[in-house]
Amino acid sequence: MKRLLLLGAGHAQLSVLAALARQRVPGAEVVLVSAAERQLYSGMVPGLVAGRFSEAECSIALAPLAATAGARLIRGQAVALDAAEHFVTLADGQRIDYDVLSLNTGPVQDRERIPGAHANALFLRPIEAFVQLWPQARALAEEDLLDVVVIGSGAAGVEIALAVGARLGTRCTLTLVSSGGPVLPGYGQSVRRRALAALARRSVQVLPGPCTAIEPGHVRLGTLRVACDVPIMAIGGDAPAWLAGSGLALDAAGFVRVGATLQSASHPGVFAAGDVIVRDDAPHPRSGVYAVRAGPVLAQNLRRFVAGGALMPYAPQRRSLNLLALGDGRAIASWGGWSFQGRAMGWWKDRIDRAFIRRFSDQP
Ligand SMILES: Cc1cc2nc3c(=O)[nH]c(=O)nc-3n(C[C@H](O)[C@H](O)[C@H](O)COP(=O)(O)OP(=O)(O)OC[C@H]3O[C@@H](n4cnc5c(N)ncnc54)[C@H](O)[C@@H]3O)c2cc1C
Structure with missing residues (x-):
């Protein structure tokens, strides 16, 4: 053997x-x-944050899948x-x-890349840990206006910022910090324009960064201090x-x-x-x-x-094909230089994501 x-x-x-x-x-x-005992599907995590999916809907249980595969599972x-x-x-x-x-x-995610991040920030990875901690951060918004800063403006950062906005609405202020370059590096102009418009509709302040330190109560972008209760690390x-x-x-x-x-x-x-x-x-x-x-x-x-x-x-x-969730059930779809936006794209993304979960959850 x-x-x-x-x-x-x-x-x-x-x-x-x-x-x-x-x-x-x-x-x-x-x-x-x-x-972990389950695989949380990252593509649905922004929808989970937005309150559109439950944890169960985004998870693939590994024990039954391993059993049908004849594999011994070791946690x-x-x-x-x-x-x-x-x-x-x-x-x-x-x-x-x-x-x-x-x-x-x-x-x-390198927890030491930005000074203070390890001690003060909420990291997107491991996704399992993020999903456990996010409800605690979200609960703070029940007590007072929550300042949320998302650090990293790639696809995950943009989706998470929009998802937090969709979930907390006027109970939070939102800032998205890039690493100094544009939002959504690697994407075409039309997707970037659409995403910036979606961020503006959610009143997300977009700052060029880079973030240089994370300290209790604020993040630092060089000499600029931005008030922050919950820094979310969406660095690559x-x-x-x-x-x-x-x-x-x-x-x-x-x-x-x-x-x-x-x-x-x-x-x-x-x-x-x-x-x-x-x-x-x-x-x-x-x-x-x-x-x-x-x-x-x-x-x-x-x-x-x-x-x-x-x-x-x-x-x-x-x-x-790229599908970027906007937090409210809509999405931006892009293929090469083309992009489309709307509820139909959101429906399409949900359909693909749910089919992925089903494929590995409904093993005979
Ligand atoms: C919020 C968010 C949204 C995203 N949305 C999309 C999207 O819509 N479309 C898209 O294409 N990409 C998306 N991505 C990117 C996508 O998550 C990654 O590209 C993808 O997860 C990489 O897949 P993988 O199979 O390499 O690893 P993963 O999906 O990360 O799986 C790795 C597995 O290994 C386990 N593991 C890790 N370390 C160890 C270890 N040391 N020992 C044992 N087990 C371990 C983990 O628990 C996990 O189960 C998103 C990312 C984030 C953070």
């Missing part, structure tokens, strides 16, 4: 589990290690990986050996620090270098997908869309690798 270790139940790994539920890999014992947080000796160490000291490793643990994703000593080939930022077959550039028995990877041969943005698309190829290649067959390449699509 070979041990196939699935580390992290990210978007791609869910596809691996669904494929295993349909057909087991002969000769493989499958172990799934996950930090635990990986803190080290030894790619030469083929084992992972969990936070509780447990050592888990593997023959084949599939890594899909997603990104982390970083590579997990625990991969640094793994021996895997990493890029300068610490992401796992993989090739077209999703195998590590240094260790062919290690596969990886999602936001934790970098593809030098086919660079693409880090987003759930790409992680989802990699899933079926990852599932096939793990199966073929165990069986000793030829592996398939994964070619990321050149562009992807």
Whole structure:
């Protein structure tokens, strides 16, 4: 028996589990290690904050999915990986050996990047922790006007700011701070214009930043102090620090270098997908869309690798449909240079998101 270790139940790994539920890999014992007992779907988290979805509606329970896949589920947080000796160490000291490793643990947020953030801010990741803490922050608005500052003006920051506005309305003041550049870097002009209009309708003050410190009661943007009760960190994703000593080939930022077959550039028995990877041969943005698309190829290649067959390449699509939730049931859809906005786009986004949850919750 070979041990196939699935580390992290990210978007791609869910596809691996669904494929295993349909057909087991002969000769493989499958172990799934996950930090949480459910996978909260990030695409629906802004809707959760806005009060449009319940936690249950945004969650995929891992125990039933693992059971149908014939995988042993271990709850635990990986803190080290030894790619030469083929084992992972969990936070509780447990050592888990593997023959084949599939890594899909997603990104982390560097808690030390902005002084004071670690002690004072609410981080979007881990999403599980954010979802537990957000109701406590929200409850403060029942007592007094709440000053909320969202730090980071990428898609997640914009969606969260609009969601907070939709939920708290006039019970909060809202500020969105960019890292110095424009709101929604990487998006076209028309999407940016629409998003800025939506932010203005919600009375969200947009400041260029960057944020230099977070202190109790306010955030600092250089010499400017902005009153803040709840700083929400929506800064982009970083590579997990625990991969640094793994021996895997990493890029300068610490992401796992993989090739077209999703195998590590240094260790062919290690596969990886999602936001934790970098593809030098086919660079693409880090987003759930790409992680989802990699899933079926990852599932096939793990199966073929165990069986000793030829592996398939994964070619990321050149562009992807983007749906940005505006917090009130509407969304901006964009494809290349085109963008559309309205309730129909919001309905479309909800439909795609709910179908994703259903796909992994209704396993036979
Ligand atoms: C608020 C928000 C909204 C977003 N909306 C969208 C959207 O609409 N569309 C889109 O394409 N992208 C969206 N994104 C980006 C998207 O979340 C990421 O690109 C995506 O989650 C990456 O998927 P992944 O499979 O790599 O990792 P993840 O989805 O992060 O999954 C990783 C899993 O691994 C587990 N894990 C992490 N570390 C460990 C460890 N050390 N040991 C064990 N398990 C571990 C985690 O608990 C998690 O279950 C959004 C992000 C945020 C924050």
